[in-house]
Amino acid sequence: MTDGRSGAYSVSGLPDGAEIAWVADLGYPVHALPVLTRDTLLVGDSLGRVHAFDAATGEQRWRFPDHDYDLNAHDESYKTVVTVWRDEVVVGVCGEFDYFDTFADAGYDDDEESEADEFEDDDEEEVDDLIDEQISFLDLRSGRLLRTAPRDWYPSVVGDRLVLISLNGGVRAVTLPDLTPLWSNRKASGRVQTSPAAGPDGLIYLSGGREANRTHGGLVALDLRTGRTRFAYEPEEEVFAETGPPHAVVAEGLVWKPVLRDEEDERPEHPGEIVGLDPLTGEKRWSHLVKGRPDGSVAVADGVVCFVVSGGEDGVHAVDIETRGTLWTRKLPGAGVGTPVLAAGVLYMATGKGTVLAFDAATGEQRWALDLGEYIDDRELDHEALYDEIPPAVLPADGMLYVRTGTGVVALRQRS
Structure with missing residues (x-):
C-alpha cells in the first residue's frame, strides 16, 4: 500500500553488520524496489516477470508468467513494479511511452475532471504477454492470474483505491476489488511518472518527470475522493537532465x-534544492540549497531529512529540519544509487558498484x-516512459535487508 513514502521503516534492519543470506539470480536487472508482504518477497525484473520468494530462505514460490522467455531475444528494458492489495498482487509493466495508444485508450475530453471510462475487456489478449504492458492482478499465494486491466496505465494502491497513472492520459482512480471507475483528471497529464504519496485531508501527491518540451517537473496534489487538483507546485527552471524523477514524500x-x-x-542562484511544501496549499515552507544535483528522493524521520547529492557536494547529507543546518555529510565509495532509507536510527544507502553502507542517522x-x-x-527508461521514478535500492526488514x-536481488542478514 502506498503511504507517505517517507523512506522510514518501522523495522530493526541490520544496524551492526551484514552478510549475504541468499541471492536470486534472475538474469535481468531489477529496476523497482521489491515488496515484502508477510513472509513473501515480490520482485519484478526488467523483462516483465514477477517472482515470489520465501523472504527468509530465498526459495522461489512462483513466477509469473511461469514459462521461460528467450532472454536473448529481448533487448528492451522494462520497469516491472509490484504493489499489493490484501491477497492480490497488482503488477504494472512499463516500457517506452506509446503516445498514440495512450490517447486512444484515455478517451477523455479536455476538462479537468471527466468521468472515468470503463475498463475494456482484455480477455482476448494473450494472458502471458506481459511485454504488452498490461496491468495484471495475481493471487498472492499461487501467482495465478486473476484478471487484467488495460495497458498504458501504471497502477498504485492507496487504501482501497487503485490509482492509475498515464504519462499523457492523466490520472484516474477505480475501486478495489471491483474496479468501478471513480474519477479521472486529465489536467495531470503530460507530467506524472511517479507513484503517489498519501497525505492529510485525503490528498495524494505526484511528482513530475521530464521530457524535451518541459511540461513535466514540479508536483501536483490531487483529492483522492474526487480527483480534483488541489494545487500544483512548479519550481522555476527545474530540469531532469540525466536522471529519472524523484517521488514526493x-x-x-x-x-x-x-x-x-x-x-x-x-550560476549560484540556480543550485539544487530540497523543498518542504504546505500539504494543503503547496506554499513553500522549507528550503535547503545544495551544490550539485540531488539524486533520487529524500528520507525523512525524527526531525531530519536525508538525501544524496552528486556533481558538487557529493555524498549523503543529513539536515536538521528545525534549524535547516547540515548535521553531517559522508562521502560514498562510488556513485550513489537510489534513495536512502531509514530504520531504527540507521541510514542505508547503496552505490552503483554494489556496495551497501549503513550510517548512524544521528552522527553519520x-x-x-x-x-x-x-x-x-x-x-532510466526513455524519457517519455510511462513510469520512470528512481526508487530506493535497499528495502529494510526485521533482521534483513533486500x-x-x-x-536480481540479494538478501542480507545479521553478520554471524
Whole structure:
C-alpha cells in the first residue's frame, strides 16, 4: 500500500553488520524496489516477470508468467513494479511511452475532471504477454492470474483505491476489488511518472518527470475522493537532465521534493534544492540549497531529512529540519544509487558498484559496508516512459535487508 513514502521503516534492519543470506539470480536487472508482504518477497525484473520468494530462505514460490522467455531475444528494458492489495498482487509493466495508444485508450475530453471510462475487456489478449504492458492482478499465494486491466496505465494502491497513472492520459482512480471507475483528471497529464504519496485531508501527491518540451517537473496534489487538483507546485527552471524523477514524500507535516536544475548552469542562484511544501496549499515552507544535483528522493524521520547529492557536494547529507543546518555529510565509495532509507536510527544507502553502507542517522558514523559483488542497474527508461521514478535500492526488514541489483536481488542478514 502506498503511504507517505517517507523512506522510514518501522523495522530493526541490520544496524551492526551484514552478510549475504541468499541471492536470486534472475538474469535481468531489477529496476523497482521489491515488496515484502508477510513472509513473501515480490520482485519484478526488467523483462516483465514477477517472482515470489520465501523472504527468509530465498526459495522461489512462483513466477509469473511461469514459462521461460528467450532472454536473448529481448533487448528492451522494462520497469516491472509490484504493489499489493490484501491477497492480490497488482503488477504494472512499463516500457517506452506509446503516445498514440495512450490517447486512444484515455478517451477523455479536455476538462479537468471527466468521468472515468470503463475498463475494456482484455480477455482476448494473450494472458502471458506481459511485454504488452498490461496491468495484471495475481493471487498472492499461487501467482495465478486473476484478471487484467488495460495497458498504458501504471497502477498504485492507496487504501482501497487503485490509482492509475498515464504519462499523457492523466490520472484516474477505480475501486478495489471491483474496479468501478471513480474519477479521472486529465489536467495531470503530460507530467506524472511517479507513484503517489498519501497525505492529510485525503490528498495524494505526484511528482513530475521530464521530457524535451518541459511540461513535466514540479508536483501536483490531487483529492483522492474526487480527483480534483488541489494545487500544483512548479519550481522555476527545474530540469531532469540525466536522471529519472524523484517521488514526493509526506513526513513531519510537509510534502518534500528535491528540485533539480541544469547541472551545467553554474550560476549560484540556480543550485539544487530540497523543498518542504504546505500539504494543503503547496506554499513553500522549507528550503535547503545544495551544490550539485540531488539524486533520487529524500528520507525523512525524527526531525531530519536525508538525501544524496552528486556533481558538487557529493555524498549523503543529513539536515536538521528545525534549524535547516547540515548535521553531517559522508562521502560514498562510488556513485550513489537510489534513495536512502531509514530504520531504527540507521541510514542505508547503496552505490552503483554494489556496495551497501549503513550510517548512524544521528552522527553519520559508518556502521558497516558490504560489497555484494553485483552492480546495481539504475538506467532510466526513455524519457517519455510511462513510469520512470528512481526508487530506493535497499528495502529494510526485521533482521534483513533486500537489495535490488543488476541481475536480481540479494538478501542480507545479521553478520554471524
